[in-house]
Amino acid sequence: MGAPPSTRDHLLAVGLERLRSTGYTATGVKEVLDLAKVPKGSFYHYFPSKEEFAVEVFHLYAKGEAERSERVLGDRKVAPLKRLRRYFEELISVFGQRGEISGCLMGNLSLEVADHSPRLRSELKGVFAVWQKSVADVLREAAERGDLAKATDPDALAGFLLNSYEGSLIRMKAEKSDRPLENFLHFAFDVLLKK
Template sequence: MAQKTREQLIEVGLKQIHTAGYGATGVNEILALADVPKGSFYHHFPSKEAFAAAVLQRYGEGETHRWETMLGDKNQAPLKRLRLYFEDLISVYGQTGPISGCLMGNLTLEIAAHSDVLQPMLKGCFGAWEDAVAEALREAVAVGELDPSVKPRELASFIVNNWEGALLRSKAERSDRALDVFLDFTFKVLLKG
């Protein structure tokens, strides 16, 4: 029963923090949405920050599954997989998706500079994501889709950073235009073989 309550709190928190933000999401709101008593929250999480860490970990697990599934599909060429992956991200986190924006990016903007708990977690999440993109780029070099002089890790960092910037801009404009520009430029110019 206790594990079920913890899971329920994390699932509700993931949706609420992703939608409204860390600062705009209160513990009482989470409790009401999860329909659990206040004592249950503090039984599982010593603070809102610790709760946000559990939410971020859950989000990271979901995103890891997404990139492992999509980027690990060896039935497609590496750059094709990478493009399909970012197209999927647009459908999920773009303005027409169920929840616009990336939780990692949102938390970075909102709290990373002030949280010694969340900042290293966010750094690790971004690093793992860059590793996954870099691996796809290494494969693209190995099969001749990209020039051998490409530095996969640096290029992956550039791509992830540009994605996050485009996602932020798409929220400001309430449009997927910045994401479409990211996709076109990344795959038609930057990664053109």
């Protein structure tokens, strides 16, 4: 059995849960401390501000999503477009309407704070770029195998797919339905990426 998480790690885990469920603005430092059962001084020992705390929580989230991406998209035993579809299907099962907490933290933070926090905007931009590259790499592999036209621009197409997925998540929240995500999967994989 492993050692219990450090106070810092515990605060980050509680913060991730709260940011995902209530958003940045509605998540207060006192609320996180109360839920974590940690004294106020401990928070400021590890994090100089709520914004820096949110940056660290976002890093934790991004690390988990990078691991998911590597696990699914990096499985070269599966054809590239098939694993890309599996990847988006898994994301939808986790972040869709029926998921534990619907919506993607990256999209939610982008809508809520990107205009007001240059620090968080920079973090979001960087993680979106890494995410887009991982999808583009799979699309590039598909083009090299002949599963996509050689003239395909993998980087632009990856950006389009991620933008479409994130937009579908926003519409899903507005409609309280997975239908926008189902439309995304259909048009992305049965129309746009169909050989």
